[in-house]
Amino acid sequence: MVAISNAFAAVEFSTVSRHYGDVRAVDNVSISIAEGEFFSMLGPSGSGKTTCLRLIAGFEQPSIGSIKIFGKEAAGTPPYEREVNTVFQDYALFPHMNVLDNVAYGLRVKGIAKPECYKLAEQALEQVALAEYGQRRPSELSGGQRQRVALARALVNKPRVLLLDEPLGALDLKLREQMQLELKTLHKKLGITFIYVTHDQSEALSMSDRVAVFNRGKIEQVDTPRNLYMQPKTSFVADFVGTSNVIKSVLAQQLTGQNQPFSIRPEHINLDTHQLNHMQNDTIKVAGEVVDIQYHGATSKIEVRVGNQMLFIVLSNTELSEPELPKISQKLNLYWSKSRMVMLENQAI
Amino acid sequence: MQSTTITADTSKPFGRKLSNTLYRKSNLFLFLLLTPPLLWFGVVYLGSLFALLWQSFYTFDSFSMAVSNDLTLENYHSLFDATNLDIILRTLSMAIAVTLACACMAFPIAYYMTRYGSRAEKGLFYIAVMLPMWASYIVKTYAWTVILSQQGILYWCINHLGLSNALNHVLQIPAIGGNTLATSNLGRFIVFTYIWLPFMILPIQAALERVPTNLLQASADLGAKPAQTFRRVLLPLVFPGIVAGSIFTFSLTLGDYIIPQLIGPSGLYIGTMVYTMQGSVGNMPLAAAFTVVPITLIFIYLSLAKRAGAFDAL
Numbered sequence: 001m002v003a004i005s006n007a008f009a010a011v012e013f014s015t016v017s018r019h020y021g022d023v024r025a026v027d028n029v030s031i032s033i034a035e036g037e038f039f040s041m042l043g044p045s046g047s048g049k050t051t052c053l054r055l056i057a058g059f060e061q062p063s064i065g066s067i068k069i070f071g072k073e074a075a076g077t078p079p080y081e082r083e084v085n086t087v088f089q090d091y092a093l094f095p096h097m098n099v100l101d102n103v104a105y106g107l108r109v110k111g112i113a114k115p116e117c118y119k120l121a122e123q124a125l126e127q128v129a130l131a132e133y134g135q136r137r138p139s140e141l142s143g144g145q146r147q148r149v150a151l152a153r154a155l156v157n158k159p160r161v162l163l164l165d166e167p168l169g170a171l172d173l174k175l176r177e178q179m180q181l182e183l184k185t186l187h188k189k190l191g192i193t194f195i196y197v198t199h200d201q202s203e204a205l206s207m208s209d210r211v212a213v214f215n216r217g218k219i220e221q222v223d224t225p226r227n228l229y230m231q232p233k234t235s236f237v238a239d240f241v242g243t244s245n246v247i248k249s250v251l252a253q254q255l256t257g258q259n260q261p262f263s264i265r266p267e268h269i270n271l272d273t274h275q276l277n278h279m280q281n282d283t284i285k286v287a288g289e290v291v292d293i294q295y296h297g298a299t300s301k302i303e304v305r306v307g308n309q310m311l312f313i314v315l316s317n318t319e320l321s322e323p324e325l326p327k328i329s330q331k332l333n334l335y336w337s338k339s340r341m342v343m344l345e346n347q348a349i
Numbered sequence: 350m351q352s353t354t355i356t357a358d359t360s361k362p363f364g365r366k367l368s369n370t371l372y373r374k375s376n377l378f379l380f381l382l383l384t385p386p387l388l389w390f391g392v393v394y395l396g397s398l399f400a401l402l403w404q405s406f407y408t409f410d411s412f413s414m415a416v417s418n419d420l421t422l423e424n425y426h427s428l429f430d431a432t433n434l435d436i437i438l439r440t441l442s443m444a445i446a447v448t449l450a451c452a453c454m455a456f457p458i459a460y461y462m463t464r465y466g467s468r469a470e471k472g473l474f475y476i477a478v479m480l481p482m483w484a485s486y487i488v489k490t491y492a493w494t495v496i497l498s499q500q501g502i503l504y505w506c507i508n509h510l511g512l513s514n515a516l517n518h519v520l521q522i523p524a525i526g527g528n529t530l531a532t533s534n535l536g537r538f539i540v541f542t543y544i545w546l547p548f549m550i551l552p553i554q555a556a557l558e559r560v561p562t563n564l565l566q567a568s569a570d571l572g573a574k575p576a577q578t579f580r581r582v583l584l585p586l587v588f589p590g591i592v593a594g595s596i597f598t599f600s601l602t603l604g605d606y607i608i609p610q611l612i613g614p615s616g617l618y619i620g621t622m623v624y625t626m627q628g629s630v631g632n633m634p635l636a637a638a639f640t641v642v643p644i645t646l647i648f649i650y651l652s653l654a655k656r657a658g659a660f661d662a663l
Contacts (some may be wrong), residue, residue, distance in 0.1 A: 039443065057566075057570055058569070058570075059566050059569075059570075078567065078569065079569040080569045080570075080571075080572045080573055084570075085570055085571065086566075086567070086570045087568060088563050088566075090561075090563065092563040092564050092566070092567035093567075094564060094567075094568075095564075095586070096584060096585045096586060105568070105571050105573070105581070106571035106572050106573075108581075109568075109571065109572050109573040109574070109577045109581070110572050154570075154571075157571060157572065191448055244635065339616050
C-alpha cells in the first residue's frame with residue numbers, strides 16, 4: 001500500500017450519492033484514494049462502481065456530496081476540464097480516424113502543434129508496442145490491440161489519474177492475464193494513480209494496492225487485497241472476494257456457541273485432523289454428506305451438506321489420487337482451525 | 350422400424366417438402382426471392398429511365414412540332430442556351446439553399462430526439478415529423494399560398510409584432526424578395542424547406558442513433574470542448590446521414606414542378622420546364638435532356654461528398 005502523503009489525496013469522495021429517481025446508484029460513499037495508488041473498485045454489476053468512476057471522470061454529477069480531485073472540488077466541472085483520462089470498457093475508439101489520429105486526439109484538441117502531437121502519439125503507441133499500427137483503422141485491430149490503443153490514447157495526455165472501466169472485460173483469459181501484468185508494470189513505471197473498475201475479484205486482488213468492495217451502491221469494505229481475503233468484514237465481502245463458506249448464525253450457534261455468522265475459506269477445511277497442528281480445543285469438527293464433486297484440474301471442489309447449509313471444500317488433486325477422493329453421498333467429518341474463521345458483522349444474509 | 354423414420358420423405362405434406370427443397374438449394378431460393386425486385390428495378394425502373402434518356406438524343410422539329418428518331422446532341426447543346434442555363438442555375442441555387450436550411454434545422458431536432466428524448470417522446474417526435482407527410486403535398490402547398498398571402502396568418506402575425514417594415518425591407522432584396530411573400534423567392538424557399546424537412550430529419554436521426562454515446566464522452570474525457578467534439582467526432586460520424594438527407598432535399602427540389610408554379614415569382618424551374626416541354630410543347634427530347642441535369646448534378650454532388658470523406662465513417 002502506498003503511504004498517503006500529507007499532500008491532497010488524488011481523489012476524495014465525501015458522502016457522495018448519485019440518485020436516479022428512487023434508485024440510489026451510489027449511496028453515501030466516502031473514499032480517499034492516494035496519489036500513485038492502484039485502487040480497484042470491485043463489485044457485481046449494478047453495485048455502483050462504474051457510476052463512481054463516471055463521477056470522477058465527470059460524465060455524471062453527484063446528487064449529494066463532494067468529489068475532490070487533488071484537493072479541487074470537481075462536482076460541477078465538465079469532463080474536459082479534469083486532469084483525468086478514461087480507458088473505456090469497449091474502448092470507444094473513434095471509428096472515423098486511424099489509430100495515430102485517435103491517440104493524438106487529446107493533444108490536438110488542446111491546441112498543441114500538429115508535428116508535436118504526432119511525435120508524442122507515436123511514442124505512446126511505441127510504449128504499448130503498436131508502433132507500426134498508426135495508419136490502421138480501429139476496426140482492423142484485434143480486441144487486445146484496441147485495448148492498447150485506448151490505453152495509449154489516455155496516457156498520451158499525461159493524466160494524473162487514469163480511470164479504467166473494466167478494460168479487460170472483452171478479452172479472453174490468456175490475453176487478460178498478460179494485460180494485467182502489463183498494466184501493473186505500466187503503473188509502476190508511470191507512478192500515477194490508477195482507478196480500476198472490475199467485477200473480477202481475482203483481477204482486483206492481483207493488481208491493486210487497495211480494493212473497495214461495492215454492494216448496492218455502498219462500500220462494504222476498503223482494504224488491501226490480503227486483508228480483504230483474510231479478514232472480510234461482512235458476509236458479502238467474504239462471499240464475493242475469493243470463494244468462501246459463510247456460516248449463518250443458526251449453524252454458527254451450534255458450532256461456536258455464538259450467535260454470530262463467520263466465514264471459513266474452502267482451502268482451510270480439512271477431511272482429517274492430522275494436518276491441523278493445533279491443540280484439540282482449537283479445532284471445529286462437523287459432520288456432513290458429500291453432495292457433488294467437481295473436477296478443476298489441479299484441485300477438486302467437494303460440496304458437502306451440513307445441516308441445512310452447503311459448505312464446499314477444495315482438495316488438491318496432486319496430493320490425493322482419485323480413489324482417495326470422497327464419493328458422492330459419502331458421510332464424512334470436516335475439521336478446521338478456529339483461528340482460520342473470520343467473524344462477520346451480524347446482518348441479514 | 351428405424352429405416353422408416355429416416356426415409357419417410359414421401360409421407361410429408363407438399364409445403365414441408367417445398368421448404369425442405371428450398372432449404373437444401375439455397376441458390377434456387379435466392380433466385381426466387383430476387384427475381385421480382387430485379388425485374389422491377391432492372392426492367393420497369395431502370396429500363397424506362399434509359400428509354401427516356403435515349404429519347405434525349407432524338408430530334409425535335411420545331412416547324413412540324415414532330416419528333417424524329419434521328420440521333421443528335423442538339424438538345425444537350427441547347428441546355429447551355431442563356432435561358433435554359435438560367436433555369437438550371439435558378440433551380441440549383443434554390444436546391445442548395447433549401448438543403449442547407451433543412452440540414453441546419455433538422456440537426457438540432459434529430460439530436461434532441463436521439464439524445465434526450467425518452468421512448469414516449471421519441472414516438473411523439475416521429476409522429477410529429479411524419480404527420481405532415483400524411484397529408485397530400487399539393488394540399489399543403491395550397492395551404493401555404495393562403496398562409497403566405499397578404500390576408501394570411503403570417504402577415505397578420507408580422508403586422509401585430511410591428512415587423513411589417515422589416516419584412517418590406519427583406520422583400521426589397523433583389524434575389525430573395527418580391528411584391529409579397531407569396532410571390533417572392535423567400536416564400537418559395539420557406540415552402541420548400543417546410544415540405545422536405547422530414548426527409549432530412551429522419552436520415553440524420555438514424556445516423557445519430559448509431560453514434561455510441563461513449564464516443565462523445567471519450568472526446569470530452571480527452572479534453573475536447575463541446576464545439577470540438579461536435580466538429581471532430583459527431584459531425585464526421587453523422588455526415589453520411591446528412592448526405593443521405595440532402596440527396597432527398599436536393600433532388601426533390603431539383604425535380605419539383607408544383608411549388609414553383611404555385612408560390613414565388615414567375616420563371617421556370619427544371620421541373621416546370623420538363624412539364625411544359627413534354628406537355629404543352631411536346632418537345633420530349635428536350636424534356637428528356639433536362640431530366641439528365643438533376644441526375645448529373647446529384648452525381649457531381651455525391652462525388653464531392655465522397656471526396657470530402659462523407660462515407661469514411663460508414
